[in-house]
Amino acid sequence: MRELKMFSWGMLYALLGGMMITSCQVEDLRSFSKDKGTITLDLSAVTDFGVGTKAVNEADYKAVNNYKVQILKSGEATPIEEFLYKDKPTSVELENGSYTIKAFYGTDAVSSRDAFYVEGSTTFNVQGDEQPLSFTCEPVCGKVVVAFDASMATYYSDYSVKYSSTTLGNSTVIWAKDDTEPWYLKLASGGETVTATISLTAKSEYQTGKTAELVRTYKLERNKAWTLQIAPSYNSSEGTLGISIKVDESTNDHEIDVVIPSEWI
Known part of the structure; x- marks a missing residue:
């Protein structure tokens, strides 16, 4: 009978010891998992x-x-x-x-x-x-586009748009008269003012080859587009030549008309 009791106590100690080890292992795993x-x-x-x-x-x-x-x-x-x-x-x-x-x-x-x-x-x-x-x-950039009307070539021998901005620094990018691909310009996180300088050289039969520059600025934000639609404006009765600019500031076709007087040329 004493041997049986001793055996029972031994099994109890072993069982308790195993439970303690298992408990410690679980606690260790929990502590480890909390570190990640x-x-x-x-x-x-x-x-x-x-x-x-x-x-x-x-x-x-x-x-x-x-x-x-x-x-x-x-x-x-x-x-x-x-x-x-x-x-x-x-x-x-x-x-x-x-x-x-x-x-x-x-x-x-x-x-x-x-x-x-x-x-x-x-x-x-x-x-x-x-x-x-x-x-x-x-x-991280804005998109600038110029759409020159096909009739520009009738009145102007040369025309282009030059872009400048703070991020561009001392550099500029040019949209020449025959270009078709947009420019993507890197901008500050809050957007920045982009300057577009429109250069025009009139044909001699209209303004004896005179040139002009018109500056437009726009606060361009990242992930937004700024489109200039430029067409000639010619009054044959007065012999005056200028351009008409439609400013598309978004993909929603918001437009503003601007006309350049001929005396600027």
Whole structure:
């Protein structure tokens, strides 16, 4: 009988010891899991420039699968995770701390006709939890377009538009009379004033080859377009020549007429 009691006590001690070990293991796992968290990602991209061009297919910039994603720990420049959005994992495990996640696609240039740059980012904290993250990528540039009326060549031997801005610095970009592709101009985050200088050289039969410049400015924001529709304005009875400008400030065809008097030429 004593042997049976001793055996029973032994089994009890063993059982209690196993429970204590298991409890410690669970506690250790819980402590370990609290040192890390997971994130899931939902990305979107918005470009409101309108239809694409021969040089740039703007639809490519709306396809989020093209975007590269980087996760950076706060204060560090080297990503700790990097992948294409199309290859994104179901979730990403990270140690507790502060992070920035960003996504981008395209070519980052001050001015370009064949590419532009789209990016987005958000900051977040990991505290041993699971959290969904979502943010939107938008272009860091504005789009400028000139539409010269076909009849400009009847009255002017040469005509062009020169663009300048703070970001362009000492550089300028030119829209020549036969150009068809828009310019994508990099802008400050809050947008900036873009200056368009319209240069005209009248044909000798109308104004003896005189030249003129007309300056227009516009506060252009990122992901927005500014279009100048320029046509000649000729009064045959008075022999006066100018131009008519229609300013399209968005994709909603908001237009303003401006006429240049002939004495400016």
